[in-house]
Structure formats: C-alpha cells, structure tokens
Ligand SMILES: Nc1ncnc2c1ncn2[C@@H]1O[C@H](COP(=O)(O)OP(=O)(O)OP(=O)(O)O)[C@@H](O)[C@H]1O
C-alpha cells in the first residue's frame with residue numbers, strides 16, 4: 672500500500688486534499704482523521720503538519736507527500752521535488768522596517784528572525800554573509816523587529832499585506848519562488864507513485880487548459896492552427912460544407928478570450944469553449 676503524506680492544517684491543507692480528490696482519491700470529510708485508507712486505490716493517507724512531511728518522506732517512513740517547496744528546502748532532508756502542483760504560490764523574502772535595508776550586504780552583523788532558519792542560514796552562507804545572526808521563531812515573525820528581538824526578517828510573502836501592516840518592506844532578491852510540491856525519496860520508483868504523478872498531472876492540465884472548437888474555411892486552417900497549436904496537433908475534421916472544416920484544440924485557459932478574438936478576426940465562427948473534466952496526457 673502506498674503511504675502518502677497530506678497537510679492537515681494551514682495554507683496547503685484544503686487545496687492539497689481537493690487536488691487529490693479531483694485525481695480520484697478518497698479524502699477525509701470533517702478533517703479530524705489522522706490516517707485514512709483508500710482501499711480502491713490501495714493508498715493510505717497520513718494527515719501531518721506540512722513542515723514535518725519532508726521529514727517523514729526523507730526518513731523513508733512515508734513514500735511521497737505534499738508540502739511547500741520552501742519547507743522542503745528548509746528541512747534539509749533526503750527528499751526531492753517530483754512535481755510542482757500549481758497552488759499555494761508565494762515568494763520567500765527578506766524584509767525590514769521601511770527605509771532601513773536596501774541590499775543583502777546590509778544584513779552583515781544583523782539579527783534576522785525567521786521560521787525557516789535552515790533555508791536562511793544556507794542562503795546567507797552561500798553568499799558570504801558570515802556575521803548575520805539567525806533567530807528562529809515559530810510564526811508571526813513580522814512582530815519580531817518591533818518587539819526588539821531582530822533587525823530584519825525572512826518570511827513567506829503572498830500578497831504583501833502582512834508586511835505592509837507591520838511597516839516593513841522587502842529588499843534584495845527573493846530567496847526562492849515557492850508553491851506546493853509533491854515530494855519523494857531520490858531514486859525511489861514505484862508503479863503506484865507513477866500513477867499518482869500521472870493523475871496529478873492530469874488535474875493540472877484539466878485546470879490549466881480548455882477545449883476549443885471552431886469552424887473555419889479550409890484555406891485558413893493553417894493560420895488558425897498557428898493560433899491554436901494544441902499540445903501536439905489540433906484535430907481537423909471535415910464538415911458537410913466541403914469549403915469548411917471543424918477544428919478542436921486544447922488552449923491555455925488564461926488565453927481563452929484573446930485566442931477567441933483572434934480566431935474570430937481571422938474568420939472562424941461557432942467558437943465553443945468547454946472545460947476539461949479530467950485527462951491523461
Ligand atoms: N499566505 C501564506 N501564508 C503562509 N504560508 C503560505 C501562504 N501562501 C502559501 N504558503 C505556503 O504554505 C506553506 C506553509 O504552510 P503551513 O501550514 O506550515 O503554515 P501556515 O499556512 O502559515 O499555517 P500556520 O497557521 O500553522 O502557520 C509554505 O509552503 C508556504 O510557502
């Protein structure tokens with residue numbers, strides 16, 4: 672039975688469970704269970720803190736898990752990213768009181784509060800900032816400067832609202848771009864892991880693409896196909912009117928309206944868009 676770790680609380684929890692449910696796996700309902708068996712898929716789900724998930728997977732106790740890329744890197748364990756899952760996107764950044772810091776070098780000799788001390792120490796070490804002092808806190812690190820335990824912070828930034836409310840601003844380059852990821856042990860391959868990855872990839876594609884159908888005059892089909900190249904090649908079917916053909920193609924969801932406008936201008940008609948419920952690419 673494949674053993675899979677799923678976030679039990681926090682920013683990743685709901686989105687991770689709904690992605691697994693969309694991929695056809697059974698997920699807990701009221702959110703209290705610690706373990707849940709999905710007998711149809713021969714999988715056991717363990718609901719754990721996202722920070723601990725890298726530890727369990729790195730240890731080999733659990734086969735794969737969903738966590739944040741930032742948490743994986745912070746944990747410094749023997750686990751690697753198998754698939755980026757496209758939700759819980761954030762950046763990880765240094766920040767300080769408005770007007771006090773402008774570059775990484777300004778951190779020399781300063782105290783930096785963070786919940787991600789492994790990640791921050793390594794980042795500073797690799798860039799030769801040797802005299803900074805990392806203060807490990809559990810959360811709400813934005814308050815640490817005002818309360819006098821640090822001079823700057825390193826934290827997850829999503830909208831930037833928390834920083835703004837604390838009178839802080841980011842400086843330097845982002846340490847990393849994070850999102851939810853599926854992680855596993857390096858070199859460990861199991862057929863059930865491949866199935867899980869394919870199913871999750873199917874959900875990603877179904878979320879990111881739509882199906883577009885349209886009719887176009889035969890002589891314009893090459894130009895139209897250039898606008899809708901699809902993943903491999905668009906399907907072109909004959910119509911009863913031999914001057915026209917029907918085209919079907921997958922199109923990135925966020926470009927739907929731009930492509931429809933351009934197709935219409937080209938002469939395409941009866942442009943229909945439908946969502947993809949599930950797929951295997
Ligand atoms: N606005 C956000 N705040 C915190 N974490 C976020 C946010 N957006 C995405 N994430 C990601 O969620 C993961 C952190 O989840 P975790 O459950 O540990 O913390 P949390 O959502 O802050 O919950 P808690 O309330 O327990 O601190 C990280 O990978 C982080 O990048």
Ligand SMILES: O=P(O)(O)OC[C@H]1O[C@H](OP(=O)(O)OP(=O)(O)O)[C@H](O)[C@@H]1O
Nearest residue numbers: 810811812827828829830831832833834
């Ligand atoms: O850029 P924003 O959209 O404001 O989001 C980022 C903030 O959200 C998280 O805090 P959380 O609410 O999880 O509290 P915590 O710091 O105690 O974990 C994170 O640690 C930042 O503080």
Ligand SMILES: [Mg+2]
Nearest residue numbers: 681682810811
């Ligand atoms: Mg938090």
